[in-house]
Amino acid sequence: MAKRDFLAIADFTRDEIRSLFDLAERMKKGAYREAPLAGKTLAMIFAKSSTRTRVSFEVGAYQLGGRALFLSSRDIQLGRGEPIADTARVLSRYVDGIMIRTFDHNDVVELARHATIPVINGLTDLSHPCQVLADLFTMREAFGGWEGKRVAWVGDGNNMANSWIEAAQVLGFELRLACPEGFEPNRGMFDRAKAAGGCIEITEVPEEAVEGAHVVNTDVWASMGQEQEAEVRRRAFKGYTVDAELMKLADPKAIFLHCLPAHRGEEVTADVIEGPQSRVWDEAENRLHVQKALLAVLMG
Ligand code: CP
Ligand code: NVA
Numbered sequence: 001m002a003k004r005d006f007l008a009i010a011d012f013t014r015d016e017i018r019s020l021f022d023l024a025e026r027m028k029k030g031a032y033r034e035a036p037l038a039g040k041t042l043a044m045i046f047a048k049s050s051t052r053t054r055v056s057f058e059v060g061a062y063q064l065g066g067r068a069l070f071l072s073s074r075d076i077q078l079g080r081g082e083p084i085a086d087t088a089r090v091l092s093r094y095v096d097g098i099m100i101r102t103f104d105h106n107d108v109v110e111l112a113r114h115a116t117i118p119v120i121n122g123l124t125d126l127s128h129p130c131q132v133l134a135d136l137f138t139m140r141e142a143f144g145g146w147e148g149k150r151v152a153w154v155g156d157g158n159n160m161a162n163s164w165i166e167a168a169q170v171l172g173f174e175l176r177l178a179c180p181e182g183f184e185p186n187r188g189m190f191d192r193a194k195a196a197g198g199c200i201e202i203t204e205v206p207e208e209a210v211e212g213a214h215v216v217n218t219d220v221w222a223s224m225g226q227e228q229e230a231e232v233r234r235r236a237f238k239g240y241t242v243d244a245e246l247m248k249l250a251d252p253k254a255i256f257l258h259c260l261p262a263h264r265g266e267e268v269t270a271d272v273i274e275g276p277q278s279r280v281w282d283e284a285e286n287r288l289h290v291q292k293a294l295l296a297v298l299m300g
Contacts (some may be wrong), residue, residue: 003116006119006294007129009163010170021293024292025289028289036065037064037066040067040095040096041068042061042066042099043098045076046070046073048101048102050123053131057099057291069095085110092115097119097120097299098120108124128259129166130287131160134287135286138255138279139257142255146172150174150214150251151164151168152213153179154206154209154267155179155183155221156179157202158185160259161179161185165177165185165186165198168193182236206239206246210247211249213250214251216246216247218268220263221240221267240267244269247272
């Protein structure tokens with residue numbers, strides 16, 4: 001059987017996401033006792049920092065009977081210029097799957113092309129599909145599904161926003177993004193999602209995006225690798241803070257999501273992230289359950 005990668009939300013169909021989440025749900029309840037990763041190793045390449053992704057994948061692999069290797073790209077030869085294709089072919093001889101977090105998405109595509117084992121995108125500048133899977137699972141826990149639901153994205157049109165666009169395309173819920181001019185999501189992904197019938201709108205007005213939304217979602221204004229732009233971005237994103245006022249425009253049962261880490265007082269106020277509508281800790285926990293299901297499906 002051909003190996004299967006997970007580089008983007010759109011790599012899975014709606015039915016596949018549903019069955020992945022059914023498995024994650026069983027795992028979360030403690031109703032799953034199998035060890036599909038027994039004797040298997042997941043290599044985790046990190047060119048950027050991580051708390052949640054690193055820990056949830058490592059713990060997840062262990063709980064499934066396998067193990068994970070943390071490989072900082074600074075320490076392996078990849079960081080000294082060894083070609084990605086060579087790294088992919090060598091790692092394929094030792095381990096059973098690779099999770100990679102890096103800058104250029106093309107590097108992940110290249111890694112997957114040359115690896116003979118499954119490759120998982122653990123975040124690139126373009127997308128963050130593992131996080132959005134956990135967010136979708138959290139949304140399903142809150143509302144039972146995505147049907148007829150409206151999701152608001154407020155802030156930077158970054159990797160998270162791009163993966164939400166793919167999610168709206170695949171699952172068919174309504175997505176409204178509010179991004180300042182010049183900080184819109186990836187044009188190609190947006191156009192593809194629209195062409196596939198996705199119900200997705202972009203505005204520059206946060207209130208328009210949040211009106212009646214069931215999920216209000218934001219992320220940092222300067223992502224990893226954009227630290228130098230932080231001050232310029234702080235000015236550009238003025239008025240895009242998710243605060244209690246903005247949350248009042250959402251559906252009364254709306255939940256607040258943030259992939260974390262968060263900057264209180266910038267993209268979200270402390271009272272919202274710590275408030276009763278916030279699901280951010282469940283969202284972070286769900287990384288573990290959903291990725292365990294993903295590892296079982298791809299590597300089991
Ligand atoms: N949300 C997320 O991916 O967190 P880390 O950067 O800590 O992995
Ligand atoms: N957009 C953020 C997400 C961090 C998990 C970043 O890329 O830094």
